[in-house]
Amino acid sequence: MQKFGDFKLPQFFNYPPYFTLQPVRDTREKQIQLWKELILDYCKTHKVFLIGVEEDFPLFSNSTIDRSLSHEARETFLSAIVGEGRAEWLDKGHRKCLILWHRIQDWADIILQFVRDNGLEDSVMTVEEIRSGTESHGTELQGIDRTILMRALKLLENKGKLALFKGTSADDEGVKFSV
Amino acid sequence: MASGSSIGVGGLFENAEVTTSGRPVIRRNEVECFLLSSVDLDSEDDPPRFTALRSGNLILTTHRLIWIPSQSNTAVPSSVPLAGVTHIFTHKKSIKSMFHSPRIRFQADPGSIVVTIVFRGKGDFDGFLTKFWECWRGRAWEEEEKVESEVSRSGSGTVAQGLYGNDGTVRMVGLAGILRKEQEQWESTDKSLQDAFQDLNALMSKAKEMVSLAEKMRQKLLSAPSSQNGSTDDEEMGSKEEMQQWMLSVGIISPVTKESAGALYHQELSRQLADFVRIPLEQAGGMISLTDMYYHFNRARGTELISPDDLWQACSLWEKFDVPVMLRKFDSGVMVIQNKSHSDEEVMSRIRMLVTKTETLRTGVTASDAALTLKIAPAMAKEHLLTAETKGLLSRDMSPDGLRFYFNLFPEIDPTNLHFVKDFGTYGEWVKATSLLSV
The missing domain is CATH 1.10.10.10 (Winged helix-like DNA-binding domain superfamily/Winged helix DNA-binding domain)
Known part of the structure; x- marks a missing residue:
């Protein structure tokens, strides 16, 4: 079985009907479910936060069996993930999809855990530090999509766990934790 | 009168042509009927009216009596046309005849010469006599005369050799003659058949026009009464009915048949079809497309073809009858005929x-x-x-x-x-x- 980096593809990835949107309802539901799991699994492994429907996404084609997903199929599978709350369309045209293998709530919990683990309960950090600072190195927060991070932070702000404030430059927002 | 042959050749007897192998040259349409060997031809009259022909083969044909000498030197082959025979005397049985060789006498023109045929050898003399009568009464030469009236007398048979006639064709002799006759019959049959089919082809080529013409006429006839309100007289009506009848008898299936039969037409067709589909269905494994069935059904019907629409309607009517087959429509629109029991x-x-x-x-x-x-x-x-x-x-x-x-x-x-x-x-x-x- 071929691999994408560390990611091991399942056997059915070489099953040609997997790449054709099935017209029969029951079969199609199962197919969608399998695609959903595979996409989330892959994105989590490779820290992929954004899938462009029209861009080359490794899973969307299989050179071994010379098959690739149609535009309709891609949108269908991504929409299914969106429907489950595990992804969001970033535009009305459904061209870019934000993948949330962790939901925003889960990301928020991860941030809190990160804060506690590093004794940052009353500290101040920049948003960028959370994404690429030495503390976040080796954690799931490393390299997190900024959009997702901001939404998780906003969720925590609403809960009173932290305060966001403008920094001196546009790309440098500050976070004051108050866990 | 030293040489009676002058009488024979010029009068009663004609010189008979023979082939190099000594077979008589048979004329057109002449058929050999009987052959006897060791036969003398004697003159009954006293003094003899012709030189007796001694020891030869006598051949009876439908046209002639041909005498051919056994040894070619002794006499010339001679023949008597049956046309000249005026009387055949009945065979007299007497004590005298017990010791004589069997003989048959006949009288022939010109000159009413009585000729005695003396059989010195063995053979079926009674059979010969019977045949002689038959051929004489059959008057085959009369047929001949009609045909050959235009043919010049001079050309008849002088250059003929062997099995070939004057015109170079094979004569009707023996087995070859029979075969040839067969062949000719076959050819003439073939020709007449071809002629017949040519007529048929011509008819077929016109058939389409005929149908459209008939349709047009029928339409006119149907529409006429309504357009000419009440102005039609009896004579006209009569002729119209006649016309209708005539067109129906020609075999043109006009919509009238369907119109008059109405739903009955499709009902009957439907039942007929239900009976018919059983075998093609079996062969096709329990399900057959409507297109295939259309082909099978019309092929079986021969000339009485039905339209695809008729077939469809007939199939649609199955729901109403208790028949073991049904019309099934797939989601794709493909329609098939299948057994109700087919799963x-x-x-x-x-x-x-x-x-x-x-x-x-x-x-x-x-x-x-x-x-x-x-x-x-x-x-x-x-x-x-x-x-x-x-x-x-x-x-x-x-x-x-x-x-x-x-x-x-x-x-x-x-x-x-x-x-x-x-x-x-x-x-x-x-x-x-x-x-x-x-x-």
């Missing part, structure tokens, strides 16, 4: 067998693959595959190469553990089948 189960199990083979697990099947295996038409096979897909037995693969169907593996895959493959099950077999390829 998809059997077809499905056959498709399952087909797609779970190691080879087809890996490659899938097309409609034509299935058609070959199921021994049905590709269009039908596709319908079956689509049905199987709907039932969840198959899944499809749409690629630039076309539509293929695979055994549906989706239900067997565990979505919570994507990499898990059960040891048993078709998914496992499929994994084995595909891994064989990659090795």
Whole structure:
């Protein structure tokens, strides 16, 4: 079985009907479910936060069996993930999809855990530090999509766990934790 | 009168032409009837009116009595035309005749010469006499005269040699003659047949025009009474009826038949069709497309063809009758005739067998693959595959190469553990089948 980096593809990835949107309802539901799991699994492994429907996404084609997903199929599978709350369309045209293998709530919990683990309960950090600072190195927060991070932070702000404030430059927002 | 042959040749006897092998030259339409050997021809009169012809073969034909000497030197071959015979004397049985050689006497013109045929050898004399009478009374030469009246007398038979006549054709002699006669008969039959068919072809080529013409006339006849309100007199009506009758008798099936028969036409057709479909259905494995049935049915009907619409209507009426067949419409719009008892189960199990083979697990099947295996038409096979897909037995693969169907593996895959493959099950077999390829 071929691999994408560390990611091991399942056997059915070489099953040609997997790449054709099935017209029969029951079969199609199962197919969608399998695609959903595979996409989330892959994105989590490779820290992929954004899938462009029209861009080359490794899973969307299989050179071994010379098959690739149609535009309709891609949108269908991504929409299914969106429907489950595990992804969001970033535009009305459904061209870019934000993948949330962790939901925003889960990301928020991860941030809190990160804060506690590093004794940052009353500290101040920049948003960028959370994404690429030495503390976040080796954690799931490393390299997190900024959009997702901001939404998780906003969720925590609403809960009173932290305060966001403008920094001196546009790309440098500050976070004051108050866990 | 030293030489009686002068009388014979000039009077009663004619010189008979013989071939180099001594066979008489038979004229056109002349048929040999009897042959006797060791025959003398004597003159009954005293003094003899012709030189007796001694010891020769006597040949009776439909036209002549031909005498040919056994030894060519002794006398010339001579013949008496049966046309000249005026009387054949009945055979007199007497004590005297017991000791004599059998003899037959006849009288012939010119000169009413009585000739005695003396049989010195063995043979069926009574048979000869009977035949002699037959040929004489048959008057075959009279037929001949009619035909040959235009043919110049001079050309008759002087240059003829052997089996060939003056015109170079083979004569009607012996076996060859029979064969030739057969051949001629066959040829003439063939010719008359060809003529007949030419007429038929001409008729056929005109048939289309005829039909349209007749239709046009019929339309006129039908529309006339309504347009000319009440102005029609009896004579006109009579002629119209006559015309209608005539056109019907010609065999043109006009819509009148259907109009007058109405629903009955399709009902009768429907019943007829229900009886008819049984055998083609069996041969097709319980299901046959409407197109195929149209072909079978019209072929069986010969000239009384029905339209596709008639067939469809007849099939549609089956719902109302208690018949063992039904019309089925697939989702794709394809219509088929199938037995009411026909179940998809059997077809499905056959498709399952087909797609779970190691080879087809890996490659899938097309409609034509299935058609070959199921021994049905590709269009039908596709319908079956689509049905199987709907039932969840198959899944499809749409690629630039076309539509293929695979055994549906989706239900067997565990979505919570994507990499898990059960040891048993078709998914496992499929994994084995595909891994064989990659090795």
